[in-house]
Amino acid sequence: MKAWYTTDYHGPYAIDLGPGDDLADPGDQEAIAEKCAKDFHSNRDGFECSWPREFTLYAERDGSAIATFDVDLDVEPVFGARRREVSR
Numbered sequence: 001m002k003a004w005y006t007t008d009y010h011g012p013y014a015i016d017l018g019p020g021d022d023l024a025d026p027g028d029q030e031a032i033a034e035k036c037a038k039d040f041h042s043n044r045d046g047f048e049c050s051w052p053r054e055f056t057l058y059a060e061r062d063g064s065a066i067a068t069f070d071v072d073l074d075v076e077p078v079f080g081a082r083r084r085e086v087s088r
Contacts, residue, residue, distance in 0.1 A: 004058040033069040
């Protein structure tokens with residue numbers, strides 16, 4: 001099953017819903033909006049955009065809006081250590 005989303009002036013874009021995702025359930029909509037944000041960031045040049053962004057969910061491409069969310073991008077730092085040779 002698919003859902004559709006727009007973000008600010010981009011879209012509509014389709015996203016595949018997982019087996020436990022129910023677009024009609026308000027309890028699932030926030031997680032679906034986060035999946036849409038991940039899709040937008042990873043597959044639609046969303047990494048070049050400013051965040052937070054407004055995401056609107058739709059059941060059909062040309063259907064009525066179901067819900068709208070403000071989604072922010074959380075960045076977690078990743079650290080990598082490399083041993084250095086000590087000069088004596």
